[in-house]
Amino acid sequence: MFTVGQFSQLAQVSKRLLRYYDQIGLLKPAYTDKCTQRRYYRAEQLTDLNRILALKDLGLSLEQIQKMLRDKISSDELQGMLLLKKAEIEQQLQAELQRIRNIEARLHLIRHAEKHKHLDVIVKQIPAQPVMSVRLVVDSIEAGLKLCEEAMTVLPTQGADSFLFAILHSDGIGEGGLDVEFGRLIIASARIPVLAHHELGFCLRQLPAVETMATYIVNGWDESILTGYNTIATWVQVNGYRFAGPPREIALQLPQTPDGKDGVAELQFPVEPNHMV
Amino acid sequence: MFTVGQFSQLAQVSKRLLRYYDQIGLLKPAYTDKCTQRRYYRAEQLTDLNRILALKDLGLSLEQIQKMLRDKISSDELQGMLLLKKAEIEQQLQAELQRIRNIEARLHLIRHAEKHKHLDVIVKQIPAQPVMSVRLVVDSIEAGLKLCEEAMTVLPTQGADSFLFAILHSDGIGEGGLDVEFGRLIIASARIPVLAHHELGFCLRQLPAVETMATYIVNGWDESILTGYNTIATWVQVNGYRFAGPPREIALQLPQTPDGKDGVAELQFPVEPNHMV
DNA sequence: TTGCTCCTCACGTCACGTGAGGTGGC
DNA sequence: TTGCTCCTCACGTCACGTGAGGTGGC
Numbered sequence: 001m002f003t004v005g006q007f008s009q010l011a012q013v014s015k016r017l018l019r020y021y022d023q024i025g026l027l028k029p030a031y032t033d034k035c036t037q038r039r040y041y042r043a044e045q046l047t048d049l050n051r052i053l054a055l056k057d058l059g060l061s062l063e064q065i066q067k068m069l070r071d072k073i074s075s076d077e078l079q080g081m082l083l084l085k086k087a088e089i090e091q092q093l094q095a096e097l098q099r100i101r102n103i104e105a106r107l108h109l110i111r112h113a114e115k116h117k118h119l120d121v122i123v124k125q126i127p128a129q130p131v132m133s134v135r136l137v138v139d140s141i142e143a144g145l146k147l148c149e150e151a152m153t154v155l156p157t158q159g160a161d162s163f164l165f166a167i168l169h170s171d172g173i174g175e176g177g178l179d180v181e182f183g184r185l186i187i188a189s190a191r192i193p194v195l196a197h198h199e200l201g202f203c204l205r206q207l208p209a210v211e212t213m214a215t216y217i218v219n220g221w222d223e224s225i226l227t228g229y230n231t232i233a234t235w236v237q238v239n240g241y242r243f244a245g246p247p248r249e250i251a252l253q254l255p256q257t258p259d260g261k262d263g264v265a266e267l268q269f270p271v272e273p274n275h276m277v
Numbered sequence: 278m279f280t281v282g283q284f285s286q287l288a289q290v291s292k293r294l295l296r297y298y299d300q301i302g303l304l305k306p307a308y309t310d311k312c313t314q315r316r317y318y319r320a321e322q323l324t325d326l327n328r329i330l331a332l333k334d335l336g337l338s339l340e341q342i343q344k345m346l347r348d349k350i351s352s353d354e355l356q357g358m359l360l361l362k363k364a365e366i367e368q369q370l371q372a373e374l375q376r377i378r379n380i381e382a383r384l385h386l387i388r389h390a391e392k393h394k395h396l397d398v399i400v401k402q403i404p405a406q407p408v409m410s411v412r413l414v415v416d417s418i419e420a421g422l423k424l425c426e427e428a429m430t431v432l433p434t435q436g437a438d439s440f441l442f443a444i445l446h447s448d449g450i451g452e453g454g455l456d457v458e459f460g461r462l463i464i465a466s467a468r469i470p471v472l473a474h475h476e477l478g479f480c481l482r483q484l485p486a487v488e489t490m491a492t493y494i495v496n497g498w499d500e501s502i503l504t505g506y507n508t509i510a511t512w513v514q515v516n517g518y519r520f521a522g523p524p525r526e527i528a529l530q531l532p533q534t535p536d537g538k539d540g541v542a543e544l545q546f547p548v549e550p551n552h553m554v
Numbered sequence: 555t556t557g558c559t560c561c562t563c564a565c566g567t568c569a570c571g572t573g574a575g576g577t578g579g580c
Numbered sequence: 581t582t583g584c585t586c587c588t589c590a591c592g593t594c595a596c597g598t599g600a601g602g603t604g605g606c
Contacts, residue, residue: 291570291571294569297569313579338568338569339568
């Protein structure tokens, strides 16, 4: 029979761990003095402890281990648990690899770009979203901007969180003009004056959800937006993604000053991992 | 200006997270109503939040992030931190790979061995250890056992935690006889009757520390020990290790019954990763 | 008697999730 | 007035580490 101190030395674990395992009922000492509360362990219990440590090393939680030991688990069940755990770890491993790639991308950007705006690009899930919008082909960017302003004035203002948005459906600058969509996000079940704008071609529709959306916040309603496109494009490339759908632009805050410096917009680019890289 | 709810929806994070970041001073809302305690965020703050999330994604702790943002860190420092973090993750990655290999080994053993004794093999660090021992070459295992018993009776008993041990220095069963060492571990600075046993050849020396020692507890002081050797050998092979030094045997509990069923011993094999596999 | 080990609280870790219970603005 | 959102506690998570403060056996 060994005391905690002795037993902990034999097993090369802390005394606290032994007391803790006693407390949660994972490994009770062979004998506990009712009076002094002292714990006494048998040499044979090293076997039990080692088994616990081995299972812990495999990444199982103490709770799982406890259940396994208590239920005298079968070989098949153990196999199942291990396979499950393996899959789990493999997934974690993928995540870590992704992180490493991300870090390398940052390092690359730090070394080769002057600023670190790329720190502000974030990938997130975007849920589906009802909108009121109009879609058409315009000849030039100027025409598009004009339409945009028109839409801004025409569409009814709702709450503070009902935003204007634009989607560029055509790839880059095609020769056939720009295929664009303008409109307003519809939050909750606010009252929508649908009929009033039918003649302008506005329709109610649903923007699809996007699993992996690379987003970037642009401060300033001017050339910042163009550099924002560049930032996000660089980020996407360096981080091993590629574009996977039409980009969106959300006006989070309309500019109040004529130079537009106080406007805030979010650029959203659907992306997917680029396995070619 | 947005309330927590609105801001959390924009950023796709929980309200609790925003309040938490406020609480720890990582991201204070642009304005907090002194009276109602309500938080109000500016659209521009999405930039800050995204930067925080990006750094978090890289695996940095909130404390590190906070320091980075507070100290207006330089590009070089950021680079250093990222390199450090990368190294950390790579280390974790190695650990996970090792775990996966371990799990695969277990699965293999489960499928091809009948029991799961291999669950009881544990790798640990063993510190250096003073001992009183004698080393010599014997012709046969029988002669060795006889010497062992002699040593057991001759060596003075100390506390309950002063164990007898044996080390097999020769590789397997060489033709030149067995090179063995017997003795007793010396715990703390107990009084040692050195002189009394000089004529038997006992010396005080230090067993070296071992970084990676594969250990296995044997219950029973009989043929269990041989099967124990087998268990540990299989384990070592399947888990991608190889032997890296003379094995030790520690008598944790001397048998009290004639059949020796109640003895307990720990087998210790120095090992190292087998990169050949 | 002096050390040494043992004991039981109980807080700290890390980044929030999850109610409980109550209040202000449309 | 009814909902909705907001607020502040405060506990829970996971596996212990780390003192604090006190006690029993040689």
